[in-house]
Amino acid sequence: MWRRKTMRLELQKLNIEEGSSQSFAFEETSVGDLPGVALLEPVTGQFVLSNLGIGYQFSGAFSARVSQPCVRCLDPVVEDVEFDVNETYLLNGEDDPDQEDVFALESDVLDVSDVVRQHLLIEVTEFPLCKEDCKGLCPECGANLNSIMCSHQKSLEEK
Structure with missing residues (x-):
């Protein structure tokens, strides 16, 4: 060979x-x-x-x-x-x-x-996908939602 x-x-x-x-x-x-x-x-x-x-x-x-x-x-x-x-x-x-x-x-x-x-x-x-349940990026600030919960996501969850 x-x-x-x-x-x-x-x-x-x-x-x-x-x-x-x-x-x-x-x-x-x-x-x-x-x-x-x-x-x-x-x-x-x-x-x-x-x-x-x-x-x-x-x-x-x-x-x-x-x-x-x-x-x-x-x-x-x-x-x-x-x-x-x-x-x-x-x-x-x-x-x-x-x-x-x-x-x-x-x-x-x-x-x-x-x-x-x-x-x-x-x-x-x-x-x-990095994992099946990947949360993606915050559309407002671009934070990786797998790592942190930014203030934009907290306000959306409260609504």
Whole structure:
């Protein structure tokens, strides 16, 4: 098994014969822009690259530890994310709109960072909560109501 520290695979240098596969272990500290999500640890995983003759099959299992703000109180929410990727890249082909996991391979360098980033973003919790009963922020002063009860909340409770 080969160790990779990058998502750019130089296919000519890998020299995978048609009908053969090669396995890789992977660790990457950055997979591109993750709006609203902080990568706390490198994305890690294992993947297999198979030469299909007409292109390449990229299949792998990945994991990452991320943080994003609670949607109610903005405290950080840490999440361990696991996801699988299974994509086909065709040589001298075009993207197939009928098959969402088939893409054109336009050079002998296969950069899979974008597809890994996309799968990571799909798996991250869309509306993270620090806890199920998070009280959020006071709309008047912005105080975190999980930590303190501000004077605005006291006056609302008295009414």
